[in-house]
Amino acid sequence: MHPIQLLQVKQQQMIDGVLEPLTHRHLNDFKILWLPQLQATAEEDAHWDWVKKHRFYETYPNYEKYAIACAQATQGMMMLETAEHYSCIDPDQRLVYVDYLATAPWNRPSLQCPPTYRLVGSTLLEFARYRSEQIGYRGYVGLHALPRAQAFYTRMGMLDYGKDPRKQFLHYFEWAPGKAPDNKV
Amino acid sequence: MPFQLSTARLQTLIQVEESAECDVEAGFDWNHRTPDYLNRAQSYVNRDKLLEVLREALGNLLAREDIEAIATDLQSHTDYLISARLHP
Numbered sequence: 001m002h003p004i005q006l007l008q009v010k011q012q013q014m015i016d017g018v019l020e021p022l023t024h025r026h027l028n029d030f031k032i033l034w035l036p037q038l039q040a041t042a043e044e045d046a047h048w049d050w051v052k053k054h055r056f057y058e059t060y061p062n063y064e065k066y067a068i069a070c071a072q073a074t075q076g077m078m079m080l081e082t083a084e085h086y087s088c089i090d091p092d093q094r095l096v097y098v099d100y101l102a103t104a105p106w107n108r109p110s111l112q113c114p115p116t117y118r119l120v121g122s123t124l125l126e127f128a129r130y131r132s133e134q135i136g137y138r139g140y141v142g143l144h145a146l147p148r149a150q151a152f153y154t155r156m157g158m159l160d161y162g163k164d165p166r167k168q169f170l171h172y173f174e175w176a177p178g179k180a181p182d183n184k185v
Numbered sequence: 186m187p188f189q190l191s192t193a194r195l196q197t198l199i200q201v202e203e204s205a206e207c208d209v210e211a212g213f214d215w216n217h218r219t220p221d222y223l224n225r226a227q228s229y230v231n232r233d234k235l236l237e238v239l240r241e242a243l244g245n246l247l248a249r250e251d252i253e254a255i256a257t258d259l260q261s262h263t264d265y266l267i268s269a270r271l272h273p
Contacts, residue, residue: 004190005190007195007199103208123198145210146211148208148210149207151206151207
């Protein structure tokens with residue numbers, strides 16, 4: 001469990017949260033709190049079923065699942081793959097692949113303006129980089145961005161390697177140490 | 186080393202999120218990745234028969250909603266195992 005901080009946007013104050021391994025409690029939040037709001041919109045992940053995903057990968061040790069919780073609700077979730085993906089910059093270099101990353105509907109600018117909390121998605125992404133360093137992958141992180149999120153990853157300093165036909169033509173982004181400026185705000 | 190973001194880093198990340206003004210999401214469509222029959226309306230398991238068996242065994246111990254939740258979990262796990270067997 002890792003203590004973290006989120007920005008409560010309306011009050012403009014930092015509050016404490018926690019980044020922890022995903023459990024059924026977070027999946028219940030997805031079912032009870034997230035899904036009704038997502039299904040009411042045309043959100044790209046409205047039909048994602050985190051419960052199915054969790055079960056699908058439950059016994060795979062190379063898949064790690066995390067959640068951010070704050071104010072007694074799950075604010076974001078992430079699934080990482082840690083053994084099967086390699087950098088396209090350095091084909092011999094393994095990386096941490098962000099298999100899925102999503103924030104709660106009330107934290108999405110596309111659904112709520114202003115969002116309730118900021119820093120959920122970026123903290124999860126930073127944690128992916130932290131895990132990459134921890135397991136010896138030197139901070140290499142890769143992911144496929146949903147279209148509406150591409151601007152964020154570009155500003156985070158990840159390099160855009162263009163559309164990937166193997167993954168529904170989503171853009172593939174990669175963080176490699178020393179390959180790009182840290183942030184483009 | 187514990188996971189910790191400095192105050193300066195947090196401020197930078199806030200600015201990044203604000204300037205991007207978009208949702209932070211990653212990962213491609215689960216439904217396209219799931220083997221076809223996990224998306225089918227029908228499972229490999231006959232739900233009515235399953236519920237009948239569960240109610241007979243557990244009807245006196247568990248509420249209807251709990252039995253239905255068990256049936257749903259069992260159905261999806263069974264479908265996943267079949268999926269893994271047929272599409273390695």
